[in-house]
Amino acid sequence: MDFTIRAATLEDCKDISRMIMELAEYEKLSDRVKVTQRDLEQDGFSKNPFFHGIIAEVPEKHKSKEGHTKVGYSLYFYTYSSWKGRAVYMEDLYVMPEFRGKGIGKALMSKVAQLGLAAGCNQLDFTVLDWNKPSLDFYLSQGCLDITANIGYHCMRCEGDALERLAQGDT
Amino acid sequence: MDFTIRAATLEDCKDISRMIMELAEYEKLSDRVKVTQRDLEQDGFSKNPFFHGIIAEVPEKHKSKEGHTKVGYSLYFYTYSSWKGRAVYMEDLYVMPEFRGKGIGKALMSKVAQLGLAAGCNQLDFTVLDWNKPSLDFYLSQGCLDITANIGYHCMRCEGDALERLAQGDT
Numbered sequence: 001m002d003f004t005i006r007a008a009t010l011e012d013c014k015d016i017s018r019m020i021m022e023l024a025e026y027e028k029l030s031d032r033v034k035v036t037q038r039d040l041e042q043d044g045f046s047k048n049p050f051f052h053g054i055i056a057e058v059p060e061k062h063k064s065k066e067g068h069t070k071v072g073y074s075l076y077f078y079t080y081s082s083w084k085g086r087a088v089y090m091e092d093l094y095v096m097p098e099f100r101g102k103g104i105g106k107a108l109m110s111k112v113a114q115l116g117l118a119a120g121c122n123q124l125d126f127t128v129l130d131w132n133k134p135s136l137d138f139y140l141s142q143g144c145l146d147i148t149a150n151i152g153y154h155c156m157r158c159e160g161d162a163l164e165r166l167a168q169g170d171t
Numbered sequence: 172m173d174f175t176i177r178a179a180t181l182e183d184c185k186d187i188s189r190m191i192m193e194l195a196e197y198e199k200l201s202d203r204v205k206v207t208q209r210d211l212e213q214d215g216f217s218k219n220p221f222f223h224g225i226i227a228e229v230p231e232k233h234k235s236k237e238g239h240t241k242v243g244y245s246l247y248f249y250t251y252s253s254w255k256g257r258a259v260y261m262e263d264l265y266v267m268p269e270f271r272g273k274g275i276g277k278a279l280m281s282k283v284a285q286l287g288l289a290a291g292c293n294q295l296d297f298t299v300l301d302w303n304k305p306s307l308d309f310y311l312s313q314g315c316l317d318i319t320a321n322i323g324y325h326c327m328r329c330e331g332d333a334l335e336r337l338a339q340g341d342t
Contacts, residue, residue: 020253020254023253024254029254029322032254032255033253033254034254034255034256034293035252035253035254035255035256039256043251043256043257044251050249050250050251050256050257051250051251075251075253077250077251078221079221079222079248079250079260079262080214080215080221080222080246080248080262081206081262082191082194082204082206082246082262082263083191083195083200083203083204083205083206084203084205084206084330085205085206085210085214085221086214086221089250091250091251091252091253092253106340107340109337110337110338110339110340113329113334113337113338114338116334116338117334117335117338122205122330122334123328123329123330123334124328124329124330124334124337125326125327125328126327127324127325127326127327128324128325128327129322129323129324129325130323130324130325131323136325139327139329142329142333142336142337143329143332143333143334143336143337144327144328144329144333145327145328145329145330146325146326146327147325147326147327147328148319148324148325148326148327149325151200151300152300152301152302153298153299153300153301153319153326154298154299154300154301154307154317154318154319154320154326155296155298155317155318155319155324155325155326156296156297156298156299156310156315156316156317156318156319157294157295157296157315157316157318158284158294158295158310158313158314158315158316159255159293159294159295159316161314162313162314162315163284163287163288163293163294163295163314164288165313165314166280166281166284166295166313166314167281167284167285167287167288168281169277169278169281
């Protein structure tokens, strides 16, 4: 199947928002999604954007059952490792279920790697849920390392009231 | 003990580089550090920096055995969660061993939280090594969540030849 990978624009935020929700449903965590189409427009497409995006698109003749031609996306941003230097972080990689197995996910990830290398990055980082065996197997088949399993890194988060208290210094 | 927390400048890169190495030695992974003082100067203090830094400094009279007054640092940058929106990532948090237990680490982390909230961030993310019990206990005492243990997130990485192959699309 033909598909193209291109940089996301402001006009893609509606579809990105739809697919973020589809991905969260797949991950069984959709009640945690607070980001709206408007947030994406503001945070990704203003001066000093917080993220960048790429979109996978199929021709009109291959559109999805619901009529979508934008069938996959990845959000990424540049980060920094104090050991390795410039890095790129892939926040999401998603392809709609009926378009899987056609190389679209791999093409999206390959594009993020290309963009990262072009920006001087030495590593591509991301996270995966440990029960998501198909994704984990795919990433391992691409030569990626599970540095939680191999080195013992744990992802930590501070949010909500705990973040406010931390900022106020009164914990 | 008096100490101040302030934004890092180009002139701090020598001390940041020294402390990055000290932290890596503590983490038993110092052979992995490739970042030089020059890299830090270029990547953190040019247009569109890849990271920001803050420094903990003590008065001259409290300097370390080796004569250092810059005794702790944190590197951070802004990221994005497709569920929660704007986020801040704390890449490193370090205080020299002889200055621990005086609230310097907490003050550094509190500053990163303040800066994140001021920028509209909803969460502060970071990683910790699972054997580093003192750090893990400190973070948990501050209300942080271990989302690897609680939700199952694994940190994944692609680097070196695997990253090149991924970018070329020939894996």
